[in-house]
Amino acid sequence: MFTDVATIIKLASFGGAGICIGLGAIGAAVGEGYTAGMANLSISHKPERSGDIMKNMLVGQAVAESAGIFALVIAIVLIFMDASSTNLLTAAALFGAGICMGFGAIGSGIGSGYPGGEACLGLSRQPSVSNRLMTNMLIGSAVCQTPAIFSMVVSLMLIFKNIGDLPLAPTWAALLGAGISTGVAAIGSGMGGGMTAGASCESIARNPETLGRVTTTMLVGQAVSQTPSIFGLLVSFILMFKTFPESSTLSAAMALLGAGICMGFGGIGPGIGNGMTAQGAVKWVSRNIEAAGELMRTMLVGQAVSQSTAIYAMVISLVLVFVV
Template sequence: MDFDTQILIKAAAFTGAGIAMGLGAIGAAIGEGYTAAEANGALSRNPEISGDIFKNMLVGQAVAESASIFALVVAILMLFLDVPLDNLLNGAAFLGTGLCMGFGAIGSGIGSGFPGGQACAGIARQPAVSSRLTTNMLIGSAVCQTPAIFSMVVSLMMIFMSFAQAPLGPTWAALIGAGLSTGLAAIGSGYGGGLAAGASCEGISRQPESVGNVTTVMLVGQAVAQTPSIFGLLVSFILLFKRFPESYELQAAMALLGAGLCMGFGGIGPGIGNGMAAEGAVRWVARNVKKAGELMRIMLVGQAVSQSTAIYAMVVALVLIFVV
């Protein structure tokens, strides 16, 4: 059976849409389930405030849902947008878009569920600070969504960019690599940011007077946890905007695809590890506010060491792009 260019591009768009929404549904559902599970436990401990717990659960689930909504928007665009069907690079871009948005929504969806669940548990424990807990939950969850937003930005760029002047080889590999770099790296940062946000809600519910210190340490810890996804975004931008000389040798394409895989997978562990360090610091700051400065210092040193592996991945990715 013969396939012309239009059929191949349409097939890539449909496949990319399926990947984006299929993978994009995973994280949000898990995060929402975690929030609901904690809400059930909270309600059983303090049924008198079931209304507050229920409202907080729905708000937390709505934030976690946003990652899958990003994926839905990207999938719909690929299904129904009228794009040029005369350049095979558009097909490669659609596949990269699906991978970018699909993987990119997983960590943010799961991570956003942690503060939602812990806020519900905290409201049952300390009903008097329910508004503080909800505010802290929203702030922490919003930061968790940052990697998913990075993925959506890269996805939209690949959908709407023009590739008229770009050679097919090795640009097709650069486009798929760009999607993998941001999408995979977003998993760790979204999940790690959620660990820190969940610990902050727990800490405030146990020691309400520590809210200022807890929120500060949470935000600093989350900021560091986001850096692997920023590295992934940087590598994606280079792959998208660097003009590569025309080449149909396999090693040229595999170097660019390898760069995306290297930075993408290389960003998962550091994002989660940085979140674990922040989670521990936030939890103990709530219990010992006087040691907040020392705890933050230890957190930052630990995160810096954990971050080194993401830097190694970025170095290798840049070597693959510019040297190999």
């Protein structure tokens, strides 16, 4: 039915744009809704501070929105770019870019809703620390955008990649796999980082004196829960920049696609799990500041164990890329 290449490339870029903004809208909307719900709750606790709480809610929602905006930017680029390429690979790259950014925006959108909501609640509990609370919220939700930023980088690289005369047969699968790997792996890390940031906002409202230790523990916990999405990024880079020999068998292509799927889905669970670990640690640092060092060590050991599934996924992906 679609015989000429230009039509197929257009088809892929429009399809990719649709998937991108469609999936990308999920996370940001859920996160913003959570923030707004918590803001309502805290205004009911302290109606006289409704102005501050409303302001904080809007700032928190604006940060949560940014994941959706990344998806919007990629979708617009996909729609209005005129690809003059005559290579079918461009179609795979553009479609992969859409998938990558679409999935990648889900986690960070949901995640950055948590710090916004907890900060609103904290404002009603402890109005005197509103400035420090808002600063901490901004730092936490900015760090939890990192997985979405990784997805955006991979999408942009796929869109502007110089395809040249790479062999079509296995490379299409590599480009699609690169998109799936970073995009899907970003879901878990985004949500996990958000849970951690939310717990830190709650802790500061509970015990403002522990601000320094809580922020440090939060940053380390978030950084470790980002590890699965970093593995996803690594697999994507390998899939994008390694040149694969031409082969017409389906198994070569499926190995590369499988590598991306494996790392992508394998990264969801560890990201959320690591976030839960860090959430617990951050919560208890504020309640028992003397044990902060011990808590951080226990958190890291626990995260390392729950991360081992992400490492299994990465090992299998690398085996699929380099051995099969």
